[in-house]
Amino acid sequence: MGFKNIKRTKEKVELISLIDMLFILLVFFLVTSFVIRLPLQERSISIPTPENRPGRAQIVIQLIDGNTVFWLDETASAEVRNIENRMGYMSRSRLNTYIVGKLVQKYTIPYQEFTEKLGNLVHTADKNPDHQYFVMIRSPDALPYVHVVNVISRLTKTSYNNINFGCVGGSLKDIRDCNSIRTVTEVDSYGNRRNNIQIDF
């Protein structure tokens, strides 16, 4: 009696369907590796309410329209000081007008440059986590509030949340028509003497 040599057929892997499966897996991993954009979601953004007291800021952003912005920061105080020293003979009202005119001429920037400055500010804030920055955003009445929200959205994207902001209503005309704009020497909380710009409306 001879035993039949049962030859087991070697099971072959189905080539085509396996390639299909591999490609499907490939596509699946590719898709999940990229950022999946879900539909827009409604979210909330928090903005402090204004207070009836003198305002203080390191940077004042006066939105003029959708295309230009008036940006005043600590470098402006040297300019104002310089004008006060040179033009001290002028009457107060004329000096105000002259100072504001010079500042508007020098510190009004197009929106693209403003966006870059915002980016630089965020970058600086990230490099100095111990510093607290306060930005005052002023918007004219007629400007859609989306412009303010856009500015705020850039300012909140810091690593250490050290940029504080506030938004108030106001226009460039209010600054031009202010009662006085001058420098005052004050000592800050760290004991440093600073030449601050004071604008009284």
Place this chain on the structure above:
Amino acid sequence: MAFIRNQEKKSLSLPGMIDVIFLLLIFSLVTLSTSESNVEAKKRGERADKFDLPKISEAETFEANNVLTTLLFQIEYVNPDDTTGQKRVLVLWPSAGDSVTLEQARLTALEDYNLAQQSGSTPRYAADVPDNYLSLSQRAFERTQACTLIRQSVKTYVEENFFTPSLSNRIEIRAVKETEFRLVNFIMVESGKYDKLIPRCVFRTLTEDM
């Protein structure tokens, strides 16, 4: 004798195809799964991004609840298809048990507005913003029906709910993105008048989420 090589004809097998189909199914389910807002929007019967809120892509934002948890001022177009037309301020009140949704409160406000229009009385939860409100003086603007409603609503809500300064005290603003800053600023200024009771306002925005 010549041997003829018996070449097997390769054919697609059924189990393999079923595997592929199941894979495709799982893939579709995972990647095309509906987001939370879409589910809720579908329940509401509308798309989530239909209300023209400001769109921001990079910001520190928080979850916006559909259920009202605080006083919310909604500024929308009287005619949704006319984005240059008149705007309306709706005052959406939350319920004591935090069970009223935004849409429910809105419908309540609109019903009240329509009834008031019919009866000639002053609506309690909605007011139209005059077209020329930007050119009004500050005093005239504050005397408009919309501003009066905002002022009274904030006052009432503060008296009933905010007793001590707290981080959670807030007023929400949900306005179409083209709303002029004057109106939004008025709400913020009114909220800020109560010493430290309302330290912040919350703006609703649309954000692309990951």
Place this chain on the structure above:
Amino acid sequence: MIHTATVEIIYRLISDMNTGKIIRRILFFTVLLAAGGLAVYRNYEIRKIPYEKIMLNASEEYSKILIPPRPGIMGITITGEIIRPLVFSIIGKATVTALDWGRLGNRAVVKVTATIDDKGRVFITEMRSGGHTEAGLLISEALQTWIYTPYKTGTIKFFFNLPSKGRKLIIDTSGLRRRNDIPPEKRVYDGQLYYINGIKSTDVGIGSFL
């Protein structure tokens, strides 16, 4: 386990091909590399996404309620630059040469009058060294290389009196004046006014000549 199964499948797949051994080997490693690279890239992209956002069921929203300082509306004070005091002193440059006190000897008496210009450079206008020519030469060679910060200009006098039992070097700064273009609110202090190696600070006096 999935990875080994995948490698196994690819291996068996390629083994069954009717191609040369080298080609099969190349194909196998190419496919393996491609799959490996894809897996690494996928892991890298997924790591960039915050954990909360890749969860299918977002349980709790992490909310940070941060109340920033509130803006004031009564006027604005914009922070200016820090007023840093200015220090009038020798600038540490490579071209500045130190005077070697030991080489002057014990008996040198030298009076030097120099002017400092608006760039801080020193120009010797008068030197009285008596019989101490060598000491005078050493002093003038060193002094001419000194550069001061450009905050003061005018006349400066050096009185080297090495035999003295008191001050061996007196520096008269009464002839120096602060520059006119420096804003009045900026203070100018005197810093290091000499660059001499081997001298004790108790041997130096800064004041006026008798």
